[in-house]
Amino acid sequence: MKTDLQLKHDVEAELEWEPAVTASNIGVEVKDGVVTLAGHLASLREKIAAEQAAQRVGGVRALVVELDVRLPGDDMRTDEDIAHIARSVLNWTAGLSEDAVQVQVEHGHVVLKGAVDSAWQSQAAARAVAQLRGVAGVVNHIEVRHAVAPDKISKDILEAMRRHADREARHIQVTVNEGTVRLSGKVHSFAERAVARGAAWAAPGVRAVVDDLSVE
Template identity: 45%
Template structure:
């Protein structure tokens, strides 16, 4: 698929997605790499635009440069937004109490702290992404190592073999210092995401390096 056709497919997908007002989103494609520019009304809409672009067949990567502009009322003060963010984290049953610290500057929320599982890191961010006034979230929460490298690799490989959509024998998993490196070949972007999700699902994983190639 050439870049011109791919760009039109992405524009159509953005227009099709009901949660996105695509009127102010620009799309450029260069050798399968998509750059999204322009502005939207919320952080949730910004995430939705990136997700929609990634769904289109032929996309090799996405550079997301969309800005959040709040219409109507002025956005909340940083201190008010920080207070509401802390409350949202306190209400989340998936986030350990007092484990996360919140910093807000110009509407951007930075999360720091330590948790035991990757899903807790993701849930902390998910709890805040719909919060009114958030321009963006920087998730710097660390996941504590909770298992040996051998155990982590075995759990990831077992998860890959259970998934019917993944050719597990084509994937090489290496674990060192709680960092997982994925190598091998996959046939589609969604398959790549499945492999990454399997890696993140293992306890104690702190980072995932994706060296998978699309065939």
Template identity: 45%
Template sequence: MSTATMARSDTDIQRDVLAELAWDARVRASEVGVSVTGGIVTLTGWVDSYAKKWAAERIAHRVRGNRAVANDIEVRLPGTAERTDTDIATAASRALEWDAFVPVDRIQVTAGNGWLTLRGEVERGYQKRAAERALRRLTGVRGVTNLITVTPAGDLSEEDLKRDIRVALARRIDVDADLIEIDVAGATVVLSGEVRSWLAREEAERVAWAAPGVGEVELRLRLTT
């Protein structure tokens, strides 16, 4: 019987998430509480930066058997990390300018109570992601809301988009494209099926985001061996 068909218990998933948090040096396991119900992982507790909150979420996602992750971790900035919204907005603007993958002339950033909001329009999903990624590690940031829309330069049908993603997946050495199903609805791509490793899952996600006109990628991929 394959791993994909063997349901993991909530206790097993919780144990592995806690172990993974302890293994990853970016987050202290003592800062994060983990509960699992029906395969849904909920993270609680508090950390001193938004970067740590994001890292904890990514760590939980890579544990086999989880269906979804709810990130309820609170960001409590220490006094030394407090910044005015003006300082945060200035730092955010500079971070976007320094990222070669971000079309900074098409993006606006607003800071309010330490929370950054991105707006604008780009042609590729990876540009939307790059803009958010550039801001996560800034000191003083409590969170990021990404409202950037993705509008491709040319017309591309859903069938063409599905075909192009499948061809791109087939070129990847770490991804078994035959195990992945691709559905496209407007600007949203849904990847379902199976992958053989966490790295393959991440690679499949990157491929989908790189396609023109993709505004959202939903992963329903199960890990198998």
């Protein structure tokens, strides 16, 4: 088991390794396996990359993100410009029908609304907008309208988990209530946790995922 000092070193090294992140702008603190990232970053894309980098490190029990996005002057855009670009990007995103998602922008923060047939479409829309220059934050309020029986959702998720990581699937419980999936149990790393969440989001009929998994 890693000490907090070893874990701090590994997280800092992973941030240095991640090309989308300026590691010198991020402070890392670790206590009892809980990692806290703090600092000011130049884009939402960099913030997401930093979170993902920390989660890749083995031994991270939980992640606290205290990263602020402060856009440089060259990246500042009007809300009207962001809304126009976001609308165009969503229209060009594969898997999304035209006008399925509505865009609202205030002070660089984008709110996505609308209805799609599956959760992965909702996630694809949020990822596409998060990559845009000038976007300081994304709130995803897109609804999933396709209804699937709870037992089928649970079965599909567990089968997907077994394809990806059979050992972890045995220790994960999946419950479904009105399209909301709750994952509980234990996994050995954030990477395994990400596999479980990915499998849950990809299942047809999933509207939301509640992650109650603990990392040993």
